[in-house]
Amino acid sequence: MNFFNLIVFGTIALMLLVLGYQIKYKKKSSLISGFNEDMVADVNGLCNYVGGLMLINAAIAFSTGILMTCFPAKLNFCLAFFVIGILATTIAAGAGKKKFMKV
Secondary structure (H helix, E strand, O other): OOOHHHHHHHHHHHHHHHHHHHHHOOOOHHHOOOOOHHHEOOHHHHHHHHHHHHHHHHHHHHHHHHHHHHOHHHHHHHHHHHHHHHHHHHHHHHHHHHHHEOO
16 A cells, blocks of 8 residues: 555645634634635634634545545546545635625
């Protein structure tokens, strides 16, 4: 078994896990890109939402590393899983942030 992919995607997952934890549970809104407190109506709600999406991204990254390690012949499908998962959470972040903005 080649553990290189697991190490790479595990490192990515660890970074996303730390950032997601800091945003969701420690409420560090300064880690959110483009954050402006004057434009946000519910800072805690936004932190919960964005932090939760970061934790989902961490799970997707770690799962991709495990899949690539266990099924090396199916690397294209594993990478497609990663790309589709990250794109889905990115679209959800863009669409969902509007409910936390001031009108």
